Amino acid sequence: MRHVISLLVENEFGVLARVSGLFSGRGFNIESLCVGETLDPTVSTMTIVTRGDDQIIEQVIKQLNKVISVIKVVDLSDKDFVEREMVLVKVSATAETREEILRVVDIFRGKVIDVGAKTYTIEVTGDEKKINAILALLKPLGIKELVRTGRVAMVRGSKASTEPT
Amino acid sequence: MKKTGAQIIADCLKKEGVEAIFNYPGGVVLPLFDELHSASFRQILVRHEQAAVHAADGYARSTGKVGVALATSGPGATNTITGIVTAYMDSIPIVVLTGQVSTLSIGNDAFQEADIIGITRPCTKHNYLVKDVKDLGRVMKEAFYVARNGRPGPVLVDLPKDVLLGSTDFKYPDKVDIRGYRPTYEGHPGQIERAIKLILKSKKPVLYTGGGIISSSASKELTLFAERLGIPVTTTLMGLGGFPGNHPLSLGMLGMHGTYRANMAVTETDLLIAIGARFDDRVTGKTNAFCSDAKIIHIDIDPTSISKSVKVDLPIVGDCKRVLTKMLSLLEEEDTLSFKTGLEKWHHQIEKWNSFHNVKYEQKDVIKPQFVVEKICELTKGDAIITTEVGQNQMWTAQYFQFVKPRTLLTSGGLGTMGYGFPAALGAQVAFPNKLVIDIAGDGSFQMNSQELATVVQYQLPVKVAILNNGNLGMIRQWQEFFYGKRYASSSLEGINPDFVKLAEAYGAVGMRATKPEEVVPTLKKAFSTPRPVIIDFVVDREENVYPMVPAGEALNQMRLI
Numbered sequence: 001m002r003h004v005i006s007l008l009v010e011n012e013f014g015v016l017a018r019v020s021g022l023f024s025g026r027g028f029n030i031e032s033l034c035v036g037e038t039l040d041p042t043v044s045t046m047t048i049v050t051r052g053d054d055q056i057i058e059q060v061i062k063q064l065n066k067v068i069s070v071i072k073v074v075d076l077s078d079k080d081f082v083e084r085e086m087v088l089v090k091v092s093a094t095a096e097t098r099e100e101i102l103r104v105v106d107i108f109r110g111k112v113i114d115v116g117a118k119t120y121t122i123e124v125t126g127d128e129k130k131i132n133a134i135l136a137l138l139k140p141l142g143i144k145e146l147v148r149t150g151r152v153a154m155v156r157g158s159k160a161s162t163e164p165t
Numbered sequence: 166m167k168k169t170g171a172q173i174i175a176d177c178l179k180k181e182g183v184e185a186i187f188n189y190p191g192g193v194v195l196p197l198f199d200e201l202h203s204a205s206f207r208q209i210l211v212r213h214e215q216a217a218v219h220a221a222d223g224y225a226r227s228t229g230k231v232g233v234a235l236a237t238s239g240p241g242a243t244n245t246i247t248g249i250v251t252a253y254m255d256s257i258p259i260v261v262l263t264g265q266v267s268t269l270s271i272g273n274d275a276f277q278e279a280d281i282i283g284i285t286r287p288c289t290k291h292n293y294l295v296k297d298v299k300d301l302g303r304v305m306k307e308a309f310y311v312a313r314n315g316r317p318g319p320v321l322v323d324l325p326k327d328v329l330l331g332s333t334d335f336k337y338p339d340k341v342d343i344r345g346y347r348p349t350y351e352g353h354p355g356q357i358e359r360a361i362k363l364i365l366k367s368k369k370p371v372l373y374t375g376g377g378i379i380s381s382s383a384s385k386e387l388t389l390f391a392e393r394l395g396i397p398v399t400t401t402l403m404g405l406g407g408f409p410g411n412h413p414l415s416l417g418m419l420g421m422h423g424t425y426r427a428n429m430a431v432t433e434t435d436l437l438i439a440i441g442a443r444f445d446d447r448v449t450g451k452t453n454a455f456c457s458d459a460k461i462i463h464i465d466i467d468p469t470s471i472s473k474s475v476k477v478d479l480p481i482v483g484d485c486k487r488v489l490t491k492m493l494s495l496l497e498e499e500d501t502l503s504f505k506t507g508l509e510k511w512h513h514q515i516e517k518w519n520s521f522h523n524v525k526y527e528q529k530d531v532i533k534p535q536f537v538v539e540k541i542c543e544l545t546k547g548d549a550i551i552t553t554e555v556g557q558n559q560m561w562t563a564q565y566f567q568f569v570k571p572r573t574l575l576t577s578g579g580l581g582t583m584g585y586g587f588p589a590a591l592g593a594q595v596a597f598p599n600k601l602v603i604d605i606a607g608d609g610s611f612q613m614n615s616q617e618l619a620t621v622v623q624y625q626l627p628v629k630v631a632i633l634n635n636g637n638l639g640m641i642r643q644w645q646e647f648f649y650g651k652r653y654a655s656s657s658l659e660g661i662n663p664d665f666v667k668l669a670e671a672y673g674a675v676g677m678r679a680t681k682p683e684e685v686v687p688t689l690k691k692a693f694s695t696p697r698p699v700i701i702d703f704v705v706d707r708e709e710n711v712y713p714m715v716p717a718g719e720a721l722n723q724m725r726l727i
Contacts, residue, residue: 010345014294018286025287055472062469068291068311071345 002031003057004083004153007046007064008072011037015069019046022063028056032085032150043071047152076153083153086125088113089135092142093120101141108134119144170298170329171200174262177305178206180337183233185209185224185595187217191237192277194264196329209595209624212616214241216588218248218319219614221259223589225252226575227550228596229382231312232259238266239277242323243284247582249319250288254579255403256380258317260308261289267327268296282323290318298331303338310341315348316467317380348466352483352491360438360462360479361495365504367436367460369511370396373419373448376403376578377441377465379571383486384408387440390489393496395505397515399427401442402559403578406568416515417524420448421715422560425522426515428713428721431456433514439463439477441485443470445579446717454720464488522726524564524712532682534558534633534705538565540685541603541631544693549601550593552576552586554610556640558633560711562605584613587630591617594626601629601693608634608662618672621698629692630700632665635707643710647725659707669700678702 009015016035023030031049038045050060057075064073076083091101098120105112105122108130114121124134128151135143168176174197178186185207190198201208211217214236221232236245242263252259266275282294291311293304308320364370378387378400384407391398391414398408399416408415417424419431431437437456441464442448449455452474463470463477464485471480481488526535538561541551547567552575553559559576568574575593577585590604604611611632621628633639636659645653666676675697679688685703692699713724 014282014286017283021286055476059469059473062471066467066469068343068346 001053001057002049002051002077004076004081004151005048005050005061005064006074006076006153007048007070008038009044009046010069010071011042011044012069015044018067018069019048019064022067023050023060026059026063028052028060032148034150034152047150049151076155080156081153082156083127083151084125085128085131085151086123086149087131087135088147089122089124089138089143090145091120091122091138092118092144094118097141101138104134104137110134166334167332168335169196169200169332170301170324171196173298173301173335174305174324174329175200175204176335177302177337178233179204181231181309183231186233186235187211187220187224187592188235189214189217189237189241191239191241191264193266193326194235194237194324194329196326197235197262197264197324207595209591209620211588212619213614214244215248215584216591216614216617216620218245218259218261219251219582219585219588220592220595221261222248222252222257223552223575223592224596225257225259226589227572227593229572231309232257232592233262234259235262236264237277238264238281239279241277242281243279246284246288247580249285249321251577251580251582251585252319253288253290255577256317256376257319258312259319260312261319261321263321263323265294265323265325268325269327271325281321285321289321292321292323294323295325295328298328298333301328301333302335306338306341307343311343311346315346349482350466350484350487352464352481352488354491356479356481357488357491358495360481361492361499363436363460363462363479364394364438365499365501368507369434370394370436370438370508371416371430371434372396372398372438372440373401373431373442374398374404374407374440375401375442376407377485378404378407381441381466381485382571383441383489384571386486386489386493388412390493393493394501395508395512396438397430397512399423399431401445401448401578402563402576404442405563406571406573409569410567411569418563419721420445421450421717422564422711422713423721424524425713425724425726426518428715428724429518430515432720432722434459437461439465440489441465444473444475446474449475450715450719450721450723522713526709528682530682532679532685532703532705534635534703534709535561535565536682537631537633537685537703537705538562538605540689541605542566544686544689545601545603547573549573549603550575550590550597552590552593552602552604554586554604554606555581555583556607556610556638557643557709557711558605558607558610558639560640561633564711566605583610587611587614587628588617590628590630591621591626594621594628595624604628604630606630606632607639608632608636608658608665609638611665612663615668618669618674618698618700622673626698627696628698631689632700632702633705634662634665634702635705635709636660636662637707639709640711642708646710647714648716665700665702669698674698674700676700676702678704680704
């Protein structure tokens, strides 16, 4: 099952290696990983998307908690949460497809952020389903390049799940 | 007051109560050696950095304090790896200090540069590269704190040369606050109550205890607990000495070379109470057959150990000693008499297994290795610190030496490091100059760190090494006999071993040899009364095997008994 895990970590060199090394050393898979500073510049958030059965996820979370530079671990999959990912897509744009591309981008509330002689570069933000849906529509039109940020996520409501305890 | 990085480290080591460090110098750490030259604690120059870490580890295991090793950058640092992983696998608190090239040269492939932080990231509990001398005091304080608290383990601190030479205002912090490191010591009260209920309902319970009993100094509490309820106790290799081996409730060691009764008991039990043990594959055998009909309670300070390889029914995260103390106080209100009498049938069954098979050997005209171990145990009355190498020597020691006190067996359990025993003995002897410290070795293993003969002679450490010399890499030979059609690839040392007596003498140690059974006791007596390092070459049966043996990956009740 897919899990979205949110971590608070010390904002110092080597922490990403500690976390990613933990996954690779045990053969756990990382689907996406996103890191950024929080309001407190000494702390960063990492959002990791991973897959595994309950036993693997339990080990992943325990192992993450064991890393001394990790301050807090929250498995968002147990909670009601929102997630977003941004993608940049470079699509071939010919006389026949230009209109269609713009229509798709409009429906998905994306933006064309760069126009070339034969391409559009599109920015779209959304959850996994939305991103997959627009990519499925753009694919037949000719995707030349695709860059994804990886997912960021947060619990719904007024409570902050990642406040350091 | 302004101090240099080197002075700060010397101060920190003093503040942490360090009495001895094991080291080997090199270019970039010379500023630190220069400073330590006038320090009050002992400094032992080893002959290989791996031995420095094993010695620090032996010091830590025998005393319960943090052991300290110091090596230079590059090859000095990479040589420490086996020692670090050995300590990591067995949860031993040590701090390893390594030199590093100057911060400006890091990453430039400078002379004797190695990314030791990257290399040791997966095999240390934590590690630090100190980039600014201002951080040094805090890092040293944290390093000792992390090494000794929670589940203990090795911590490495990498010290660039310019950090050692730089200076800053220094005050050693009195407190540590690491927001990402808050181990749980007290077990959950509800879980502890549930555990007691589950135990009192069981009919065939077994206590399965490991190294956690020793690292949390919980031997007394464990013994009281076992006696209070009359529950039999089996220990892992790491747990030997944590429960007295001569106690009527002791089942001995379990696992691949465990006793028949211990392995049968954990196969048939209805409630396994695991304390400070981690269900290692050498203990469980085939995991889905391990305690398959039993409920399992697991008490451990490290949550990652729980339900890692075997699913646990009732986990309690906490310090073994505190949880056992809590359980004992809860039991005060319980009437345990009927529970105890209810176990009579179970004890009777265990007794039957015991009379069916116990570890044994027959001493004929060639010296049996087990005989040597048994005599060492008899002559020392168990009052000695025993280290082992890895392989048959280690298993015979576990089977035939009765360990009654914690911290008397120092052995590499998790990593299984050949060459561990001799430098570990050296470290223990530094901690206990007046105790008898004996390394029970194999002819193969001993040669993996025999260069330390120079160290024990230099510092007059009267370590005794009993080599069970069978002219073979014995455990390899045993596996080849059982599982590889008796094709003895690269396992015979017959005729190519050095003369161990002459080897000892070449270094200035004492060498002795026994070739006949009747020579064993007199030779041991002579060695034990010699106040110098002694190497004893026991020429033993070449083809003796360790029994019982559960073949790797099989269920624990599938033992080869002969």
